[in-house]
Amino acid sequence: MERKSIRKVLGGVAPGEIVCVKGWVRTLRSGKDIVFIALNDGSCFASLQVVVSPDIADFESVARVGTGACLAVRGVLIESPAAGQRCEVQAREVEILGDADVDYPLQKKRHSLEFLRSIAHLRPRSNTFGAVFRLRSALSFAIHRFFNERGFLYVHTPIITANDCEGAGEMFRVTTLDSENPPKNGNHIAWNEDFFGEKTGLTVSGQLQGELFATAFSDIYTFGPTFRAENSNTSRHAAEFWMIEPEMAFADLEDDCRLAEDFLRYLVTYTLEHCGEDLAFFNERIEKGLLDKLQTLATASFETMTYSEAVNRLQASGENFQFPVDWGLDLQSEHERYLTEKIIGGPVFVTDYPVGIKAFYMRLNDEEKTVAAMDLLVPRVGEIIGGSQREERLDVLQRRMTESGIVPESLWWYLDTRRWGSCPHAGFGLGFERLLMYLTGMENIRDVIPFPRTPGNARF
Template identity: 55%
Template sequence: MPENSKSLSPSIKELLATPDREQKICLDAWVRTRRDSKNLIFLALSDGSCFNTIQAVINKELGSWNEETLAKVNTGAGVHITGTLVSSPGSGQAVEIQGEGISLYGDAPQESYPLQKKRHSFEFLREIAHLRPRTNTFGAVARVRNAMSFAIHRFFQERGFFYIHTPIITGVDAEGAGQMFRATTLPLENPPRKEGKTDFSRDFFGRPTYLAVTGQLEAEAYALSMGKVYTFGPTFRAENSNTTRHLAEFWMIEPEVAFCDINCNMDLAEEFLKFIISTVLKECSEDMAFFNQWVQKGIIDVLGDVVTKEFARVSYTDAMEELEKAQDSGSASFDFPVQWGSDLQSEHEKFLTETVYKGPVIVTDYPREIKAFYMKQNEDSKTVRAMDVLVPRLGEIIGGSEREADLVKLESRMDELGMHKEDYRWYLDLRKYGSVPHSGFGLGFERLIQYITGMQNIRDVIPFPRTVKSAEF
C-alpha cells in the first residue's frame, strides 16, 4: 500500500484539461477496465471527478514492475500510479499516462467483484447501491445531482433569499393527507395506555409527533419576517405507492416569498426551472451527452427547448375544456374520466404538455376541494390560487399557491375540514399579526433530477432509495 501523501493528487478532470505535456504526475484512482496486449497493459482509470476516464499505459519491459501487484490491478482495484502525462496517439483521448510506477491500495477479486465489464440492469444495480456509483450511469447522476444542488443555492442566494432550516420532526400534518411516519420513543410492543388510548404524554415530546412532509408552514413564518426564504432538505411521506415516481424519503425545495401573489409565484417558478436546467446543460455537458445517447435520446434538445420557451399559463377550467374536447372528439382516450372537480392525472398532464401546448404549462385556479387548506380562496368561492407547473414527459414538477392571508377565511376552511385549530395556533398567529400576501411552491428534487437526466425510475436518482418494504443500506 502506498504511503499517505501530504497533499491531494490532481484529479482526472484536471489532468484531461491541462495543456501541459511531458509533466511528471501521480494519480489516485480506481481501475475501470484492464486490457493486455503483449508487453503492454492498458488501464482505464476513473476517480469520479468527471465522466471520462484517463488511460494509463504500462510497458512491462521498461522498468522493474512487481508482478504480484500487476496481477491484482484489475477492474475495481484502487491504485496509486506515477508516470508522465503525454499526448495520446490513440483516438478519442488527448492525453494518457505513460506509467512508471504503480502501487495497490486495495484489490477487487475478480471472482466476486460484481461490476465487471458488461452492461448491468438498473434492477440489479439497486441491489448493490453501495457500488453502483462506480458505473457510468450512476456516476453521471451523482455529478448532475451535485451540480443541481449547488445551482439551487446559487439561484436563491443571488436573489436575496435566506436559507432556512425547518424541523424534521413535527406535530402537525401540513398537507392534511395523513400519510406521515410517526416518531416515538414509546415501546411499540406495550405502549402506555390512558382511558383506553395510547398515552402520548409519556412520549419524549409529550405528544404525537411525526416526520415532516414539508417545511412550508415554518418557512412561511420566516417569510413573514424576512421577506424571501427557502428550504432545501429531506421530507418524508408514508404513501403506499410502489411506483417509479414515489419515494418515502426525498428532498424538497420550498421557497416562500412575502408580498408576492400567484403571478409573482409563477414567474419565480419558471425562472427557477430555466436556471437549473441551463446550468446543468452548461456545467455537466459530458454527463448530459451520455444521458442523451444512452438513457433518453434527444433529452438535450428537449431541455434546451424548455429553457428558451415561455411557459403557457392556463386556468384549470380551460385545461379541463381542452381535455373534454379531445375526449369528446375521440382524438384522445383517457383511463381516468375528465370532469371538472377531479384532479389532473399524469395522462392528462402529459396530453396538455405534449399535444395541446407542446411545452411546459402552468395550470392555475384549481377547485378548492382538491387542494390544501392554506391556499388562498378566489372570489368565486369555488377555486383557489393554486398553480402546478407541468412539463412534457413527466407531468407535474412543481406545485404551489398564493397562501391564504385572511384569518377568518383560513379558520373557516380549517373548520370545514374538521382540523384541530389549536395545533395550528402559531400558524394562525401569522394571519393575526401583520398578515400580508405571500406565496410559495414546492419541488421534489428527485423528480427534477429524473426530468433532467431522463432516468425512468426515481429510485435511480437518489443514492439510497427508501420505498415501500425497502430500507436497505
Template identity: 40%
Template sequence: MKIVSIKDIFKKKVLINSIIQIQGWIKNKRNSKSNLLFIDIYDGSCVNTLQVIVNKNLLIDDEDNEIIKSTPGCSVSVQGKLIYSLNVEQKFEMHVNKIKVVGWIQNPDSYPMSSKKHSMEHLRNFAHLRPRTNIIGCISRIRSSVFYSIHKFFYKNNYYWVSSPIITSLNAEGAGDMFSVQYSKNNDKKKKFYKNFFGKEVFLTVSGQLSIEAYACALSKVYTLGPIFRAENSNTSRHLSEFWMLEAELAFSNLKNIIEVVQKMLKYIISFILKNNTNDLLFFEKNFNDNIIDKLENFLENKIKKINYKDAIKILQDNKIIKTDSSYLDIELNLEHEKFLVDKYFKKTVIIQNYPKNFKPFYMRINNDKKTVSAFDVLFPQIGEIIGGSQREERILYLDKRIHELNLNINDYQWYRELRFYGTVPHAGFGLGLERLIMYITGIKNIKDVIPFPRTPKNANF
C-alpha cells in the same frame, strides 16, 4: 507529487509532459503483445477515464508487480507523465513511473459491478456499489450540480436559507399518512418503542412550508431544502417514501409573482446544468439515444405555457380524454390527463393555475369566485407534476373556514394562525420535488435511480 483529478486533465488544467499523480479505480485492463499493460482509470470526478500505460519490464518492486494481479474495481495510486495520446479515440494518456494497488477486489468472480453492462434493476440491489457505474456517476454529478445551482440562484436573489424541522407534530398538507416517530431505550431488552419523548405524538415532516412561512413573515424571502417523508403505500416509478424537496416563500407577493420566480429558477438550473455537466449529458445521449441537450436548450428558448384549470379540463373534454361533461369543479386531474396535456397537446412544459379549492390543501388562498384557489402546478413532459405552489391564505377568517371545511383540528394550527394576527401580509410559495426534476434532466425513467439510497415500501436496505 501533485495529485490531480481526471476532470482537470480533460479540462486542460494540467500541463502536458508534467509528472503527476492520480488516484482512482480500475475500469478496464488489457495486455498487449509488446509487454505493455493498458489500464483505464476513473476517479469519479467526470465520466471520462484516463488510460495509463504500464511497461511490465519496468515493474521492479513487489508493489509495482501487484498490478499484474489486479482486476477491475481495485483502487490504485498512479504516478507518471501525462502526454497527448496517439489514439484518436482519446485525448490523453499517462506513461506510468510507479503504480500501487491501494485496495483489492477480494473475490473478482462475485464482484457485482463488473465491466459488463448491468440493468437498472440489478444496480438497485447494490445501492452501495452502484455509484461506481458510469450511469449512476453521471446522475450523481448532475444531482450535485442541481443542488448547488439552487443555492446559488436563491443567494443571488437575496433569499435566506432556513432549516425547517424534520420532526413535527403538524401535518402541513392537512391530509395523507405520515411516519410516526418513536424511540426505544438502549437497555430495553424487549425492544419496546415509546411515543412520549416529546410529550406528544410526532411525525417525520411531509413539508417544511408552514415553518418557513413564519420566517417569510419576518425575512421576506426564504427557502428550505431537505428531505421529506410521505407514508404512501405506492411503489411506482414516480414515488419515494423519502425524497428531497425545495420550498420557497416570498412575502408581499401573489400568484403571478411566485410563478415568475419559478420560471426564472428553472431556467437558471437548466442553464447551469448545460454549462457545467455537458459530458454527463452527452453520456446519456450516446447511450440512450435521447436528445437530452436539445430538449434542455428548447426549454430555455421557449416560454412555458400557462393555462387555467378550467381551460385544461375543457381541452381534455374536447379531445375525449375526459368522457364526461361534468363541471371542471368536479373533475380532478390525474396522471393520464397531465401526460396528454404536456406530451401530446402542448408538447412542452405547462403551468396550470387556479385549481378548484376541493382538490387543494387548506392554506391556499381562495379566489374571488369562492370556488377556486390561487394555486398552480408545473407539469413537465414525460414526468408530470414537478412543482406545486400557491398564494397562501393570509386572511384569518378564510383560513379558519377552510380548516373547518376539511375537518382539521384548529388547535393544531394555532401558531400558524397567529401569523395572521400579527402583521399579516400577502405571501406565496412553492415546493419542487428534486428527484423528479433530475428525472427530467437526465431522461431516467425510474425515480429510484436518481436518489442515492431509495426508500420505498418494503425497501430500506442500506
C-alpha cells in the same frame, strides 16, 4: 506529490508534466510486456488510460489486479497515440491501495438498472450512476446559487414535527414508547409520556415553518429531506425524498408563477452549460432526444390557463382518456401530458383549482369555488412544480381548516402570523428527484437518489 483529479488532468494539464492520480480500475488489458489500465476517480465521466511497462517495481502484481481495484499512479502525462483520447499517463510508480476479488460485480458489461439497485453500495462506480450523482451534486449547488443571487434566506426546517402540512395522514411516526406495551390513558395511547410530550412524525413538508420565516425575512427557501408513508410502489414515488420550497412575502400567484418559471429555466440552462459530458451520456444511452428536450425548454414560452379552461379543452379534444375529465376531479398525468404535448406544445401553468382538491392553506378566490393554486406542467412528465398563494386572512384560514378537518388550535403558532402583521405571500414546492428524472431521462425515482427508501426496502 499532490493528487490531481482525473478531471483536471484531462482538462488542462500539459503533456510532459509529472502527475499523481488515484482511482479505481474500470478495465485492465494486458499485452506483451505492457498493461493498459482505465482508471476513474469519479471526478468526470471519462477514464484516464494508464500505461504500465515492466520497468516499474512489482509489475507482475500490478498486471494481475482485478477490475475495481484502487490504485495510486505517478507518471508522466503524454499525448496519446490512440484515437479517442487526448492523453495518457506513462506510469513510473504504481501502488495498489486496495485489490479487488475476481467476483467484483461491476464487470465490463452493461448491467440492468434493477441489478444495480441491488448493489446500491457499488453502483456509484458505474458510468450511469456516476453521471447521475455528479449531476445531482451540480444541481444542488445551482439551486443554492439561484436563491443566493436573488437575496433569499436559506432556512433549515425541522425533520421531526407534530404537524401534518398536507393533512393526508401519511407521516412516519417518531416515538420512544414501547410499541408492545405503550402507556395509555384509558383506551388511548398516552402521547404526553412520549419523548416530545406529544405525537410526532417525520416531516412531509417544511412549508408551514417556511411561511413563518417569510413573515420575518420576506424571501426564504428550504431545501431538505421530506418523508411520506404513502404505500405507492411506483416508479415515481419514494418514502424519502428532497424538496425545494421557496416562500415569498408580499407576493401573489402571478409572482409565484414568475419565480417558478425563472427557477426551472435557470436549472435547465445551468445543467446544459455545466454538465455537458454527463448529459451527452444520458442523451445517448438513457433518453434519445434529451438534449433537444432541455434546449427547447430553456428557451420556451411558458403559457398559463385556468383549471376550468384546461378541463374544457381536454373534454373538447375527443381523446379517449383512461381517467375521466370532469370539473372537480384532479388532473391525472395523462391529462397533464396531453395539455403540454398536444394542446400547448410546451410548458404551461394551470391555475385556480377547485377548493375540494387542494390544501387548506391555499388562498380562497373571490367566488369561493377555487383557490389561487398553480401547477407547472412540462412535456413528457406532467406536473413538475406545485404552488399557491397562501391564505393570509385569519377568519378565512380558520374556516378552511375546520372544513378540512383540522382543529385550528393545533396550529395556533401558524395562525399567529395572521394575527400579527399578516401579509400576502406565496410559494411552491419542487421535488428534487422528480427534477433529476426530467433532466437525466431516468425513468425510476430509485435511480436518482443514492439509497432509495420505498415500501419494503430500506437497505444500505
